Amino acid sequence: MNVPVHLRHDETFVLNLGPQHPATHGVLRVKLTMDGEYIVKAEPVLGYIHRMHEKLAEGGTFAQFMPNTARMDYLHALAFNHGWALVVEKAAGIEVPERAEYIRVITVELNRIASHLLWWAAFLLDLGGFTPLLYAFDDREQIIDLLERITGSRLTYCYMRFGGVYNDIDEEFIAGTRACIKRIRGRLPRLYHDLVTHNIILIKRIKDIGFITAEQCRRYGATGPVARGSGISYDIRKNEPYSVYPEFDFDVPVFDEGDSMARYMVRMHEIEQSMRIIEQALDKLPDGPVMGKAPKVLKPEAGYYYSAVETARGSLGYRLVCNGDKNPYKLKLRSPTFSNLSLFGEVAEGMLLADALAFMGSLDLVIPEIDR
């Protein structure tokens, strides 16, 4: 409800939302100061799943850190793989064959669709609709099966290599991907939109709720669908192109409303755009090797390197410091969900508990990526 409420700051109680709570999808804890069902103050408390991945990077070689990247954002692990591969390739000056970059884009975009489908499923679960979850998992399963054939794993991929990818794709994968896209295209309007998006209860629950202004997005550094739902047309794939993204024709969906519905629609449109990218990449797929020449032991020159990719949740930056050794000297990640979550406290003020949780769901939080 967007009627401004008069919050009483003297008669409040503290409600601990999490670290174990069905709506926080992981070990996020939010300390809520409540006046009845209205939130007076919301303080996210982090650190329950901190595994010091960035510090771990310093202890091993560059290649040894690749599996760790997948364990941060386990829903869009291939984008994290991709970012790490890109920054190390930049540091070590490794050339990547064109076919490998195409395969990277295809797999990353497939993974993005899977991530958005899972977000959609979990979001509906937050809103109390259980059935859409299983329909989305049905579609996601097709994508995961495809990726499993190529990468060898289903969730925490370690598919990228410095100079290419681990495994070439075959005709079966290409045919399977085309069939999968056709299937999702058929189901998106009928199942996803007719059953859920146009449902009056869903519209009432997420439209005009959880407003984020473009100014707030800039102040907190929010990126990805959260920023694009507030009218900021910023997508690293378009604005700071990397890999072979400039060769594809795709749109960046932007909605100006800034409410939960806008973020919902951004993600639904992104699924369609990702499918467009995959189709074009499959059409244009060049022949050639999938691994370039890379030295056995990487010793990049000393210096600072930065590389950013667009994950399903926003822009991910790898800041790598090398000192000429075979280990990274220092690594710092700029992960999108951390910035997106920091909005929560300000926006949730004055909201009802149920609305705040729907709003939190629309931010698409992946807690292990915040805590790393």
Added chain:
Amino acid sequence: METSIWRALLYLVGLLAFAGVNAAWLGWCERKGAARIQRRIGPCEAGFAGLLQPIADGIKLMSKQLLVPQGVDGIIFRVAPILMMIPAITSMVAIPFSENIGARNLELSVLLLFALASLGMIAILLGGWASGNKYAIISAARSVSQNLAYEIPMLLTVITVVLMSGSLNLHDIAISQQGGFWHWNIFRVENGHFLTMWISFIIFFICSVAETNRAPFDMAEAESELVAGFMTEYGSMGFGLFMMGEYLNIVVGACLTATLFLGGWDCPFGLTPGIWWFLLKIYVLIFTFIWIRWTYPRTQIYRLLNLSWKILIPFSLANLMVTAALIKVF
């Protein structure tokens, strides 16, 4: 009416068995129904098609320790689940299952059923309050406001039925609808009632979904907001009784809907009326409950209250006045 001790015993055993079987196997029906809606299989290991699953669940729940956390109000905490079951089972006394099957033919059975239905809310309130858990208390407060809001339109629509039948006796109301579906209150054509009775039915059905705390109005146990609502602190059979009470409330709600609007035990095509028609009607209604729950997301508490106070109550008031006027005119 004969009042032999055997008759009383027979009905006691029969109604308890009906209640127990429904409370246990409706859980199975719900899980199977949900599974089919979601393209899953559902329970399938225990017995044929998982039919023994309720027994396995019952044994599991009963063999668990009844955990009473520190700081709860011990007596109320233990009594609340029982309070949930008592009114639901007692309601069965007044329900006419067929022309001859019905424990008591009470003159004010409609009134009794609604009085008992309100008691279930007190069990939720006490359970939530005694738990001393913030989620449980929020849930209890929600539950009370929800039940208050939905009892008003529910009773207002029941008055239209009572006006039509001229009786507060469920048995008489059912008898007045005998002779095929065009005599049922929902489809009634005589006296111009086709204008209003289907509106009454829709309002009544929405209210009974809300009264039984079912999705999309399951505010009291909104698991993504309030963990498990008033049941958060309950384990073992305390939880089991709440669940069984919820299913029994659904059965009572379906029985009421069937009796008030769908002709009770009457056959739609004038074939042999009997208890099987009544059971068929209530299970179709219960399936509709399950179907709704597994299709829609949950609404919010304030929209739920708005729906009642701003839409359902004015509509049911207007509906009542039109019905009364129609009775006067025809």
